[in-house]
Amino acid sequence: MPEHNVMSWTAIISGYSQRVGKEEEAIKLFVKMVQHGKVKPNQFTYSSILKACASLSNPVMGEQVHAHVVKAGLSLVTHVGNSCVSMYSRSGRMDDARKVFDYLYERNLISWNTILDGYARNSDTQEAFTFFEHIESMGIEPTDFTFSSLLSAAASLGTMGKGVET
Known part of the structure; x- marks a missing residue:
């Protein structure tokens, strides 16, 4: 062989x-x-x-x-x-x-989504939203995965109002 x-x-x-x-x-x-x-x-x-x-x-x-x-x-x-x-x-x-x-x-969108999702998974909602703001400020188009990660982060702390705002 x-x-x-x-x-x-x-x-x-x-x-x-x-x-x-x-x-x-x-x-x-x-x-x-x-x-x-x-x-x-x-x-x-x-x-x-x-x-x-x-x-x-x-x-x-x-x-x-x-x-x-x-x-x-x-x-x-x-x-x-x-x-x-x-x-x-x-x-x-x-x-x-x-x-x-x-x-x-x-860095590509996957890079940004991966770090954002990491903060969301680890219950650091503030950092997740900070990375989302970076994504938006750079003119990168967020994906469904981006929003799903943000909603997960918001839900974990009972801050769905913040999630709905995005």
């Missing part, structure tokens, strides 16, 4: 990362890939494994993957950074999520 290349490793890791209940398998396979040493993970591998870490709220593994990302020189790649922001925010580590967000060279 031929040796795996980065695409085959990543495809399998990504598949496991996207299936509920299979995230641990993704992590095991990633560890095996790194230990194998013949194939280096790429930006898509890292995004996939960070998704698994986020789904499991596994900040220890996520932090180790983030260190690999930095070492590989991929920390400025927007979708990898977005995955790091998501992983940290889903683990309740908003200070780390914010550091990664602030470090991003280029």
